[in-house]
Amino acid sequence: MKKFSNLLKKEIKELVTAQLIVSLIFTIILFNFMGSLIKSEAKKGFEKRNIYVLDLDRSNLSTEVLNNLSFGNFRIKLVNDLIEKEDKNLAIKYTKENNIDFLMVIPKDFEKSISKFKPKEVEIYSFIRSLSMGSSIGSSLINQVIDAINRFISNNFLKSKFPEVDPEVLKNPIKSKEFIVVKDKLAEGSSSQVISMIYSQSIFIPIILMMVIMFTSQMVLSAIAMEKQDKTLETLLTVPISRKQIVIAKMMGAGIVGIISAGIYMLGYRSFMGGIMGEVGTSEITSQIIQKLGLKLTTSGYILLGISLFLAILCALALSTILGVLAEDLKSAQSMILPLIFLIMIPYFLSFFSDINSLSLPIKIFVLAIPFSHPFLASSNILLGNYSLVFYGIIYMLVVFIILIFISARIFSTDKVLTMKLRFGGKKLFKKAS
Amino acid sequence: MDIILQVENLKKNYGKITALKGISFEVKKGEIFALIGPNGAGKTTALRIIATLISPSEGKVFFRGRNIRENPDFVRENISYLPEEAGAYKNMKGIDYLKFMANFYAKDSREANTFIERAVNISGLGERLNDKVGTYSKGMIRKLLIARALMTKPLLAILDEPTSGLDVINALEIREIIREYVKEGTTVLLSSHNMLEIEFLSDRVALIDNGRILEIGTSEELKNRYSSRNLEEVFRRVVQ
Ligand SMILES: Nc1ncnc2c1ncn2[C@@H]1O[C@H](COP(=O)(O)OP(=O)(O)O)[C@@H](O)[C@H]1O
Ligand SMILES: [Mg+2]
Numbered sequence: 001m002k003k004f005s006n007l008l009k010k011e012i013k014e015l016v017t018a019q020l021i022v023s024l025i026f027t028i029i030l031f032n033f034m035g036s037l038i039k040s041e042a043k044k045g046f047e048k049r050n051i052y053v054l055d056l057d058r059s060n061l062s063t064e065v066l067n068n069l070s071f072g073n074f075r076i077k078l079v080n081d082l083i084e085k086e087d088k089n090l091a092i093k094y095t096k097e098n099n100i101d102f103l104m105v106i107p108k109d110f111e112k113s114i115s116k117f118k119p120k121e122v123e124i125y126s127f128i129r130s131l132s133m134g135s136s137i138g139s140s141l142i143n144q145v146i147d148a149i150n151r152f153i154s155n156n157f158l159k160s161k162f163p164e165v166d167p168e169v170l171k172n173p174i175k176s177k178e179f180i181v182v183k184d185k186l187a188e189g190s191s192s193q194v195i196s197m198i199y200s201q202s203i204f205i206p207i208i209l210m211m212v213i214m215f216t217s218q219m220v221l222s223a224i225a226m227e228k229q230d231k232t233l234e235t236l237l238t239v240p241i242s243r244k245q246i247v248i249a250k251m252m253g254a255g256i257v258g259i260i261s262a263g264i265y266m267l268g269y270r271s272f273m274g275g276i277m278g279e280v281g282t283s284e285i286t287s288q289i290i291q292k293l294g295l296k297l298t299t300s301g302y303i304l305l306g307i308s309l310f311l312a313i314l315c316a317l318a319l320s321t322i323l324g325v326l327a328e329d330l331k332s333a334q335s336m337i338l339p340l341i342f343l344i345m346i347p348y349f350l351s352f353f354s355d356i357n358s359l360s361l362p363i364k365i366f367v368l369a370i371p372f373s374h375p376f377l378a379s380s381n382i383l384l385g386n387y388s389l390v391f392y393g394i395i396y397m398l399v400v401f402i403i404l405i406f407i408s409a410r411i412f413s414t415d416k417v418l419t420m421k422l423r424f425g426g427k428k429l430f431k432k433a434s
Numbered sequence: 435m436d437i438i439l440q441v442e443n444l445k446k447n448y449g450k451i452t453a454l455k456g457i458s459f460e461v462k463k464g465e466i467f468a469l470i471g472p473n474g475a476g477k478t479t480a481l482r483i484i485a486t487l488i489s490p491s492e493g494k495v496f497f498r499g500r501n502i503r504e505n506p507d508f509v510r511e512n513i514s515y516l517p518e519e520a521g522a523y524k525n526m527k528g529i530d531y532l533k534f535m536a537n538f539y540a541k542d543s544r545e546a547n548t549f550i551e552r553a554v555n556i557s558g559l560g561e562r563l564n565d566k567v568g569t570y571s572k573g574m575i576r577k578l579l580i581a582r583a584l585m586t587k588p589l590l591a592i593l594d595e596p597t598s599g600l601d602v603i604n605a606l607e608i609r610e611i612i613r614e615y616v617k618e619g620t621t622v623l624l625s626s627h628n629m630l631e632i633e634f635l636s637d638r639v640a641l642i643d644n645g646r647i648l649e650i651g652t653s654e655e656l657k658n659r660y661s662s663r664n665l666e667e668v669f670r671r672v673v674q
Contacts (some may be wrong), residue, residue, distance in 0.1 A: 006537040010523070017525060230524060234517035235579075238485050239538040240510040415488040419448060 003241045004249060011253025014226070015219055020257075024264050031268035038272075049141055051102040052079045054091040059111035061153075066106075068152050074141055079103075092125060101127050102142065114153060122149065182293045183385050189289040197286050198295055198383070205379045206351045208266050209309060213344050213372060215265075216258030216313050217320035218337060223250050224324030225333030234418065243413040247405075251317040259313070294385070301382045304390055308375040311397035315371040316340065318404035325411050347373035351380075371397045436463040438590055438621050439484065444493035446479050446645075453479040455645035456493065461590070461623050466616055468632045469625040470665065471642035477625035478518050480642075481594050484623070485515040498589065511539070514583035518594040518625075521575060524568035528559060528578050531567060532585065539586045549585040556611055557581035573604035580608060584615045591615075593624040597631060609635050629665040641669055648672045 051074050055062050058080070069076050083090045088105055095103040105123040113120040124142050158167035180191045227233035236246065290296055297305065319340060327333035347370060350356060356367060356377060367373050374393030381389045411417055439461040446454040454476045461467045469477045482488045484495055486506040495502045502509045522531045532553045533546070540546035554563060557577045567575065576596070583591050596612065597605040612635065616622055626632050632639055633653045641649045641656075649656055649672055653665055660671045 003538055006534065010526075010534050014523060014525060231517065231519055231521040232523055234482075234487060235515065235520055237487055238510055238513070238515040239535070240507060241538060418482070418487060 004245050007241060007245065007249040008253055011223060011249050012257055015223060015253060015257040020261065024261055027265055028268035031272040035272040049074050049102065050077060050100050051075065051104055051141075051145065052077055052091065052095045052098075052100050053104045053106065054079055054083075054086065054088065055106045056086060056088075056108045057106050057110035061111035061114060062106045065149055065152055069145065069148055074145060088123075095125070096127060099129075101129075103127075104145065122146070180289065180293060182295060185293050187289045187292045189286065193286050194289055194293070194295070197290060204266070204269065205305075206348055206376055207269065208262065209312070209372075209375050210344060210348050211265055212259060212262040212309065213312060213316045214341060215262045216254050217316040217340055219258045220250055220254035220317050221320040221324045221327070221333045221337055221340075222330055223254055224321060225327045225330045225336075228327065229329035237417065243417075244409050247321060247409050247412050251314075251321060254320075255313060255317055295383050297379070297382065304382055304387075304394075305375070305378050308378040308390065308394055308397070311394060311401060312372050312375045314401045315397055315404060316344075318401055318408055321408040322404065322411065325408070325417055343370050344372045346370060347376040351376040368393075368396075371400045437461070438463045438498060439623065440496040441480070441484070442494045442496075444480060444483060444495065445491045446476075446483065446488070447491045453645055454483075454490070454493075457640075457642065457645070457647045458493075459640050459647060459650055461621060462638075463621055464616065464619065465637040466612065466622045466624065466635060468636035468639045469623075469642050470629050470632050470639050470669070471627065473627055475627075475642045476645040477627075477642060478594055481515070481592050481623070481625060485513065485592050486510060487515075512589045514586060514588040514591045516579055516583045516591070516593045516596060519599070520579055522567045522578055522582075525566060527566055528557070528563035528570070528574075529554070531578065532563070532582055535582045536585065552587075553581040553585035555581075556584055556615070558607070573600050573607075576600060576604065576608060577611070580611055584611070584620060587618065587620055590621045590623060593622060595625055595627070597626065597628065605631065629669055633665050639665065641665075641672055643669075643673060 053066060053076055055066065055078060066076055066078065079091055079094055080086055083094050091103060091105065103125040105125070107120055107122065110120050110122075124145070126142065154171075155167040158165075158170050162170065177188065178190050179186060179188050180194055224233075227236065237243070320337070323336040323340065324333060327336045347367060350359075350367060350373075356364060356373075359367065374390075374397055378390050378393060381387070437460050441457060441459050443456045443458050444454050445452070445456050457476070457480060459467075469480060471477060479488070483490045484497075484502065486502055486509050489503065497505075497509050497512070500508060522528075523534075526534065529550070532550050536546040536549040536553070540549055557563065557580070559574060559577060559581075562570070562574065563578075567578070570578065580593070580596060583593065593612070597608050600608065609631065612622060612624070624636070636653070638650065638652050639656065640647050649659075649668070651659070656665065656668045657663070660668045662668045662671060
């Protein structure tokens with residue numbers, strides 16, 4: 001045990017390099033920085049925007065339209081009297097000088113053509129000063145302005161034709177009421193809202209999974225490949241400690257360091273996502289509906305998910321150990337990890353873009369045969385109450401892990417750990433000479 | 435004299451390649467025994483088998499009378515093996531590397547400290563032991579590793595090409611360290627492709643070529659037998 005802890009300590013120390021620490025700190029700072037940047041940009045998007053208006057019609061209708069527009073997120077300001085002459089180019093110049101982002105020009109004969117049911121063009125100028133997210137949110141305001149004008153005018157028409165009817169009823173004669181059913185639970189509410197909320201809350205689960213699995217396997221792979229590259233493995237294999245303990249110490253070391261660093265990345269990522277999601281906000285009603293439908297992970301749900309993830313990590317570690325033995329040095333280890341990443345990417349993307357149950361049978365079998373698929377599928381299966389699938393996944397991963405660990409311990413206790421793929425450059429110098 | 439290591443008809447195949455075609459020799463307690471031969475002769479393969487790293491295709495090895503395949507732990511506890519071109523962990527300080535290795539062999543921390551102290555002396559690296567191994571020269575790394583191999587006073591130290599790739603001065607220093615240490619009771623089995631240096635270092639040599647041992651004896655015996663001035667000449671005559 002003393003020897004084992006001696007080895008484990010070394011494994012951990014070898015993995016916690018200055019490089020790792022720097023990259024962790026850097027990532028956290030970067031994520032935080034981006035998070036707060038996005039937050040402030042997003043806020044800008046929701047601020048009131050000034051719109052300058054040049055009204056070349058000066059009719060009853062145009063005045064009325066403008067009076068009714070001063071609500072929501074925009075503030076209207078008439079520039080007719082602020083410039084020398086009612087001229088479009090002057091108005092553009094004036095708007096630019098005042099650092100205002102939008103200018104709307106209401107054309108001459110606006111009222112006249114509208115009253116004859118001839119659509120008239122209202123010109124809108126957007127001044128792009130940066131390509132940031134805030135300005136893109138701002139530009140969607142234009143559509144809101146146009147919508148508001150259209151709504152106002154058409155409502156006016158309808159009101160004059162059918163004074164006794166609410167124009168909104170005329171436009172939308174039916175109303176709808178939505179219900180959501182999950183298994184045997186039913187709740188009133190909008191399914192799109194519920195799904196998008198669950199999605200936004202659980203979007204980080206596959207990302208954590210992906211990160212943790214990639215991190216830990218990368219670590220154990222490079223830990224073994226480093227021993228080969230630095231020619232320390234042979235020495236290690238002759239010290240009085242069993243091969244099994246060597247394998248386990250490597251996996252544990254990589255597992256511990258990998259999980260911790262993935263956790264730190266996740267914290268950084270959460271604060272970054274908080275910047276994006278936080279502003280959108282989650283509505284109280286929607287979260288009540290989710291609660292009612294049982295679409296929230298309970299403690300036992302989290303435990304199941306944790307077990308599933310843990311087993312996936314173990315499988316990844318064992319698989320990488322085998323790959324690490326095959327690799328000659330760090331460089332080839334890095335290419336060795338490609339097939340592993342591929343195996344993780346498949347369920348990762350599937351979990352985002354498609355429903356596994358809708359895949360054809362051979363593809364489904366292929367996906368389920370990848371041990372890493374199971375934790376990706378677990379979270380939605382747990383939420384939807386398909387526990388048997390989760391249990392099968394856990395048992396399957398356990399079996400795969402046991403087989404893999406058996407193989408890797410086997411490789412470590414035979415010649416293969418040294419002879420596999422090792423190149424021998426030694427030429428027979430003397431033989432030729434003699 | 436006691437026989438500490440007995441190698442009987444060792445054979446090793448790597449797939450189609452036959453690296454050892456049946457070699458036998460004995461190492462006596464307290465001597466420096468050298469396997470010498472060209473690259474690819476099978477020296478490393480033989481030493482790896484004795485160090486329990488790989489298993490032979492045929493043949494037996496006895497360490498202090500015990501079959502090594504049945505008692506690998508006994509072997510690992512009582513030998514030190516310095517692999518060919520071995521390295522040490524680059525991010526560790528030299529002194530930490532010695533501590534790390536000592537902890538595998540020591541019964542308690544007092545014994546570990548004795549090992550480390552001894553290693554510090556053997557290595558002669560002084561203050562540089564507080565620097566990371568990554569900053570060491572080839573010669574310094576080799577000294578560190580030799581010190582690590584000898585610090586436990588193993589019954590048998592197996593050193594694969596301990597001086598190869600080193601400059602004259604460093605090679606000389608390493609040879610002196612090895613000679614010095616045998617006086618303290620350690621037996622050394624080493625290999626080299628440099629036949630000239632071995633003459634000065636070892637008590638007995640085995641000439642190995644193409645997986646076979648061609649001759650065994652002290653350098654004097656061999657030189658007389660083949661009326662040669664040095665071992666290189668002996669080797670050339672033997673191979674002819
Ligand atoms: N892992 C291996 N796979 C295939 N051939 C090997 C392996 N290790 C050694 N050999 C071959 O065995 C022979 C002996 O090699 P080795 O024991 O390294 O010789 P030496 O140490 O004397 O230079 C060489 O022909 C070498 O190519
Ligand atoms: Mg060799």
